[in-house]
Amino acid sequence: SIDSQRLWDSLMAMAEIGPTENGGSCRLALTEEDAAGRRLLIEWCEAIGCSVKVDRVGNLFIRRSGTLDDLDPVATGSHLDTQPRGGRFDGILGVLAGLEVFRTLHDRGIVTERPLELVIWTNEEGSRFAPAMVASGTYAGEFSVESTLAREDRDGVTLGEALEATGFAGTMPVGEPRLAAFFELHIEQGPVLEEEGESLGVVTGVQGMRWFDVTFTGQSAHAGPTPMRYRHDALAAAARLIDRLQSHALADESGDTKVTCGCLDIVSASRNVIPGGVRLSVDLRHVVEAELDALEAVFERELMAASDAFGVEVRSDRIWKSPVVHFNTGCIEAVETAVKAQGVAYRRMMSGAGHDSVYVSRVAPTAMIFIPCRDGISHNEAEYATPEHCALGCQVLLEAILEKAGM
């Protein structure tokens, strides 16, 4: 079985790359910090005899040979990039648990039949380059290589330029190698497992999500002499939309409707200027595709209502649509068997967060493993998972991989 302390030490060592004030990490995709994290991982893997390939969108494939090396590999992995004030576990756990699996096999001198791959997907968070999971999406054929390389961050730097700058512009064609199975271990990033006193989640799929860029165009004018009824206040319209969407989502007692506005920018903001322009991001999620359609319709209706109420022009672009996903039955079973063997309380569940597995599952049999995180908090420096839960998830990962890779 895996070495719990070694896994924990590697997590804590990685967190020191791009550390933030309050104990989290900031390794936005393809920044110098992200690159440093990748280099550290590569160093660790090469030390146990693995070889590294990089594809054209910067995905890393770290290979451990098998006895039947021409078979498709069994893979695991996740991402090393973080949110601007991210935690120490989101993505990182999945990568370093894969490393710990490799190290454990190395220590025991075990060689699997199928080769193994530890995969690090580029820009999973979507925080620097929208959308999220763009590089696993490219691997799975959802996005073209060209469009992915052309994605821009807020400063207009393209993903392709960032790959060149960090030395991770690889040459392997995107989509290679084909995978026999893919397993991803992740923290839940929500409160359910902790609330229910369960230690593991067998993840059967992922809720659908849609991202929108919304712009409100009113008219900037002086805060003092401009009567309220003459105004075209872009922020007032945005606030109305946000407030109505919150009320709508809160009214759904099932808790399945989720609405988040994470970014709001006022054009040339000034205290005594009525905002003339606002950009807003909207993130809609639901576990049922038809309900997500209905939610999108509510959003469009409330947007029009806010536009009318404040005499402000609106425009909304759906920049991303990730349908509801159901994972592969065989892989779910491999995970569930390994989970049961641990003898702890667990549940089958849908993921609320998007993961690289969403896209990988389109081209390879896939399933995920969740462990609880404290207070359900993620995308926050306070994100925390216990060493015991990390080890438990890693052990399940090892067993699911061995089941599919053969010994």
Next chain:
Amino acid sequence: SIDSQRLWDSLMAMAEIGPTENGGSCRLALTEEDAAGRRLLIEWCEAIGCSVKVDRVGNLFIRRSGTLDDLDPVATGSHLDTQPRGGRFDGILGVLAGLEVFRTLHDRGIVTERPLELVIWTNEEGSRFAPAMVASGTYAGEFSVESTLAREDRDGVTLGEALEATGFAGTMPVGEPRLAAFFELHIEQGPVLEEEGESLGVVTGVQGMRWFDVTFTGQSAHAGPTPMRYRHDALAAAARLIDRLQSHALADESGDTKVTCGCLDIVSASRNVIPGGVRLSVDLRHVVEAELDALEAVFERELMAASDAFGVEVRSDRIWKSPVVHFNTGCIEAVETAVKAQGVAYRRMMSGAGHDSVYVSRVAPTAMIFIPCRDGISHNEAEYATPEHCALGCQVLLEAILEKAGM
């Protein structure tokens, strides 16, 4: 009488310093652009024999001698700093109309009894350093010199550092010289004169205004797996407050209640992160002080309601309070007499915007003159006043000054 074309030409020349894409100007207080505008003005004034003094907060006093030079001067002026995307007239008209008055007297060889001062007040807009009118406020004793020099912009640069960097850190004690009278010509910055078909406003006072810095502290968390009812969404709380304040102000049929939220910043914003922190600016105005008290009470109540509704901590700091102002009767009369002599429709009115006259009026007899601006728009690149209205206002200024300065 004044030279309408020369006045217009100087306005258009000043607008070319810090020009913006859409025909406005950006000369944020004590930036290199603001300094360049000041230098151009000084050049123009020295060419007609004026002398320049600078006080410790960077206010410029440009003097034209009189025959009785030991009497307190009669003064006019305004500001040259602009909003981030400001217009060509707000403040600038008052300064360049003063220049045009000096040039007209120079051309005719007229020397007034009292000396004249053209005053350029530092950082009137409050856009770079809050609050607005901080340097005229310092002149009038509302703020200490030390506190004014220590005011910081968003990048942490102090007003004192910006004065040093631009070469406008003067040595004259703040509060000198004492003024026998102060007149300020300004565009209305609102729609009333235009709507009513009037060409001039005799400004009898200024509405009261209060500025607040509000912070909302919730908890950042992942947009996907976090159920709505577990959230502490700082942006949702801010949006609720904005929406309620808008509805409250719009419900006042008199139109005297004014609420503006000009700045909103999310701490470490990311599309798929529930905002954990938001900073919001709130600007409340009313022409009646007791009504402004009542408005502030509504604001405090709605802030608490938003805090409760979304489980978010709030804090509000009133960073500025400018009470309702009533100008000096003698100065108002001097303006009204000059206005009547033009034979055009006019009105006596309160100003919706704050002006340096607000503070100057505490230490010197003061009144203002308004001219209409197109569509009532100001703090916007599209701000416009006709050459005819500018000339009309300048002529009134000349006559009011001569009335007080004597010939």
